[in-house]
Amino acid sequence: MTTPHDVREQILATVRRFVQREVMPVAGELEHRNEYPHALVGRLRELGLFGATIPEAYGGLGLDCTTYAMVVEELCRGWMSLSGVLNTHLLLAYLLYTHGTEEQRRRYLPAMARGEHRGALCLTEPEAGSDVQSLRTTAVRDGDWYVLNGSKTFITNARHGTLYAIAAKTDLHAEPPYRGISMFVGEKGAGTRVGRDIDKLGYKGIDTCELTFEDYRLPSTNLIGGTEGRGFSQVMSALEVGRINIAARAVGVAAAAFTHAIDYARHRRTFGKPIAEHQAIQLKLADMATKIEAARLLTYQAAERKDRGARCDLEAGMAKLFASETCLEVAIEAMRVLGGYGYTTAFPIERYYRDAPLLIIGEGTNEIQRLVIARQLLQRYGS
Numbered sequence: 001m002t003t004p005h006d007v008r009e010q011i012l013a014t015v016r017r018f019v020q021r022e023v024m025p026v027a028g029e030l031e032h033r034n035e036y037p038h039a040l041v042g043r044l045r046e047l048g049l050f051g052a053t054i055p056e057a058y059g060g061l062g063l064d065c066t067t068y069a070m071v072v073e074e075l076c077r078g079w080m081s082l083s084g085v086l087n088t089h090l091l092l093a094y095l096l097y098t099h100g101t102e103e104q105r106r107r108y109l110p111a112m113a114r115g116e117h118r119g120a121l122c123l124t125e126p127e128a129g130s131d132v133q134s135l136r137t138t139a140v141r142d143g144d145w146y147v148l149n150g151s152k153t154f155i156t157n158a159r160h161g162t163l164y165a166i167a168a169k170t171d172l173h174a175e176p177p178y179r180g181i182s183m184f185v186g187e188k189g190a191g192t193r194v195g196r197d198i199d200k201l202g203y204k205g206i207d208t209c210e211l212t213f214e215d216y217r218l219p220s221t222n223l224i225g226g227t228e229g230r231g232f233s234q235v236m237s238a239l240e241v242g243r244i245n246i247a248a249r250a251v252g253v254a255a256a257a258f259t260h261a262i263d264y265a266r267h268r269r270t271f272g273k274p275i276a277e278h279q280a281i282q283l284k285l286a287d288m289a290t291k292i293e294a295a296r297l298l299t300y301q302a303a304e305r306k307d308r309g310a311r312c313d314l315e316a317g318m319a320k321l322f323a324s325e326t327c328l329e330v331a332i333e334a335m336r337v338l339g340g341y342g343y344t345t346a347f348p349i350e351r352y353y354r355d356a357p358l359l360i361i362g363e364g365t366n367e368i369q370r371l372v373i374a375r376q377l378l379q380r381y382g383s
Contacts, residue, residue, distance in 0.1 A: 003067040007072070008067045011061070012104075014047065030277070031205050036160065037079075037082065041082075043266065049061075050114070053094065054093050054109050055097060058106070058110050059113035060109070064259045064303075069245070072245055072249055073249075073299075076253050077256045080253055083249050085156075085157065092121055094238050095236075096112075097182060098237065101221075108185065112163065117187075118161045119163045120156060120157035120163070120164050120165070123240075126151060133232065135181065136151075136152025136169070139169065141220070148191070148215075149214060151200070152166075157207060159194050159197070159207035159209050161186060163185065164192070165224070169181060178232035181231035182228045182230065182231040184222050184224060186222055191216030192211065192216055197209050202353075203354075241306065244302050248321035248360060251354050253355055254292045255292055256347060257327075257352040261285065261333070264337060264341070268338075288330045288334070291329070292330065295323035314380075320364070321369040331349070331353045331355075
């Protein structure tokens, strides 16, 4: 269902005020201390954003994907890490309301919408990143239970989350291997162990951890959808949403960097005039603004296609690829506009410069995106 225009505008205005009044004044300090933003996360909960895309029937706001992408963009204008708290949580919610049983939806989604449960997606492993079907975590049936064993890494919300979506092999001999993957939902507790926090170049203030499952027992009713072997297709459909989220993050970070650059260029004077009047700076600003707008439109196109219920791996891949590469380019161009000041912590440009590389890697590297795009194009033009 499409979010009504007036509702969309009201929500975006609320998020924009929150970012301007509460996020921007503290983001730099929290980020440099690498401190988890408990107070800001509490405000996300109060604003109902933990239920952003969860249907109203389960207590959420029921926003469409396009509106959610706009919300993510606004959050990332202030601090990209906040969007990470929501993204992995809402990917778990997406798995449940799209592929879960009705009992699973009613058991978990209302608490997730209230922020009482915070979700994490447990997919990446030390030996399985882009190659999802090579994961080694196993789920062995034991009567009415499954016993999970394995290790995950780069798990957002691992430490502060309470609910996990876990990809595991239920059939080690399936051919092709992806047919042996199943998805489970389980609460943090006995058999789950959060390991070290992974130090990162950017994307600070949010927990990114190693996570181990040791004889972790889950009732069979926690198999998402109730049927083994569907996990790969389930998680791939969720990653379409994840890639739209990454594209929206990239637009938000790039827009923030551009705003600082053009504001600085209008006020910084050299050779008797603002540097914005120098042609070299004007060319940079024109290219930055044009690419940001193109990235935004690609993101909205992918989101709108997802809202129609259509397959959008091609469009989401294009949006993620172009927007993240644009963000990386805009971050360094903004630094060049500011010159030496852009390299200091007096301006947030250096934070954007450190955050941007994550976006070309997360939710599938851009090299993988190019392969996905090419494969879809060959299928489309070969038919």
